[in-house]
Amino acid sequence: MHRITSASPADLFGLDASRRIEQASAARLPPHALMRRAGLAVARLAAALAPHAQVIWIACGPGNNGGDGFEAAAQLARRGFRLALTFAGDETRLPDDARDALQRARAAGATPLSQPPADYDLAVDALLGLGATRAPAGRMASWLSRLYDDSKPVLAVDLPSGLNADSGTALFDLGPGSAGMRHCLSLLTLKPGLFTAQGRDAAGEVWFDDLACSPAGEPPTARLAGAPATRLRPHASHKGSYGDLAVIGGAPGMAGAALLAATAALHQGAGRVFLGLLDASLPQLVAQRPELMLRDPHALALADLTVVCGCGGGNAVRAMLPDVLAQTPRLVLDADALNAVAADGALQALLAERSRRGAATVLTPHPLEAARLMGGDTAAVQQDRLAAARALAQRFGATVVLKGSGTIVAAPDGVPVINASGNARLATGGTGDVLAGMIGAGLAAGLGPAQAASEAVWRHGALADAWPSGQPLTAGALAAA
Known part of the structure; x- marks a missing residue:
């Protein structure tokens, strides 16, 4: 026992x-x-x-x-x-x-x-x-x-x-x-x-x-992730060894979400992080993180980047999605990007096409976003979270991170993983943006989508589990941790 x-x-x-x-x-x-x-x-x-x-x-x-x-x-x-x-x-x-x-x-x-x-x-x-x-x-x-x-x-x-x-x-x-x-x-x-x-x-x-x-040979229904292994970085490595990542999001009034994702990717170890703000009036925002590089999102070389798209994207992110879906080799779709896909059959077709050409995709819906993608309601998703995550993964040929208590990571062709780390301290605005940036950093470093997602989800929860008692957890502090 x-x-x-x-x-x-x-x-x-x-x-x-x-x-x-x-x-x-x-x-x-x-x-x-x-x-x-x-x-x-x-x-x-x-x-x-x-x-x-x-x-x-x-x-x-x-x-x-x-x-x-x-x-x-x-x-x-x-x-x-x-x-x-x-x-x-x-x-x-x-x-x-x-x-x-x-x-x-x-x-x-x-x-x-x-x-x-x-x-x-x-x-x-x-x-x-x-x-x-x-x-x-x-x-x-x-x-x-x-x-x-x-x-x-x-x-x-x-x-x-x-x-x-x-x-x-x-x-x-x-x-x-x-x-x-x-x-x-x-x-x-x-x-x-x-x-x-x-x-x-x-x-x-x-x-x-x-x-x-x-x-006795019975295949598992799902797995508990467990703590990921710690990988040491070779001494003879450089920033290019860990990938270039761009965060596209931050529509007017929501630039903080994109900054949180970019900050988390930076602290998770991405080699270089570009911030493509959809609100071009806020260049001073990057002064908070001088390691980040501000770029016009329309000028990004999408075919050469890992992209995290949708954090604070609002309605403005919709115009970027056809190019992002068609060109980006490694992609994390979050928040408003998921809502835009859910409302547009042409974008759904572009998303499904990515798996047929071998592009890596991770979707990170919370239950309401998952319900929109499935054309159903949140109660149905929560009634069987494993089934919902599997269905989305198979429909779009993507790795799905269904957030919530016991976050589920489901790949199109594997045993789903349930994450046991984390607690209710994560129930605050912006922590999902942090998770998206962490997953993106794993993809940029060369991990497969299911591994990048599972490891980031576990570490994201483990940070909350280790948070000092009595000290409030904010998304900004989480991103920097």
Whole structure:
């Protein structure tokens, strides 16, 4: 068992893949062995989280997730913990493994109660796990409201109840969560839904135990990125070794967005950075960053550059896009450039054509921009972020960075990556421009689009994770960091 951190690379398996792995693992083991391993893992983590607990409440549901809870109760009772075991289900309809675990719990002295305890020190959510198909109601909904009210710590078994293993959407309002109050032990496989959409708030700190079973050749649904390797620069290198990058954006009133992207590219290590402002009345802006070179965006040699286009572009960026899409060998499209493409079929055709000629493209939409590109709405994108990112990547032949909690990087022909670094400090204006500049610097240095995007997304989040407590994070400070 180990705790999953933002630096931990890992394979993720969705609902169907997890069930196939579970069935194959159970078939290789003696009867009930897999559930007994799972319950033991839950008991060990519960004991480690609350070693001096006076009462541990274990809330069990009607399926195998409840069986894991029963087995955990048996193990904890044998270790001398005082338990309040509750069961929301019909004992006669329990699966065989869960019925065996309930008998073992009773034999250890843990008899199911009809109501939760008045007080407890740790709660174990073993209500639904992978089995959630509809919103909990009645007694189960009441118990969930209490489990996740954050007045006491909770340990979810496999998944927080009602959380979709694939998408991270929740069938029940589990709330935002408080630091240190929520834990989730993912069993046998790590699930994508724990790391994107509502998953991170619902799960809190994620732990993993593979129960000494392997995926047995099952391909992953997605991957956690993990920390990128540090690359040392050869002593015998020069600025040309790390590429020329141009930022095109900064329409009237929005020049700061382009400056943020250019500053981030500079600090991320691009060899030379040109700033092509669409508002030509602000040459003094570059005085803030004398390393940047101001250029007329229409005079840029696009065929020789990596371009980040759209940051603060407004409506003015639309006129630049046909040339940018047709000529630029390495391109990051952000913000207003994405909105312009979404509204123009001819630009969409130019974008799709880039992949056919081998040009590298990274799109960096937030959910609303992704919805516009797909001709849908934001709720549909957020309902299945992995599917939305994959669909956009395949439609345009580009690497897609779908921003948000658990940012997703999807390439047209690869396993999507979910990023586990970052926090809500990034929810402030301009941080997306910083990310676009960081991705552009990776492209300029010769990284492929998926690698440049994944590494920049992780580093962008890691900067926020390491930000000094109590010190506000602004996009300008982030860009310079």
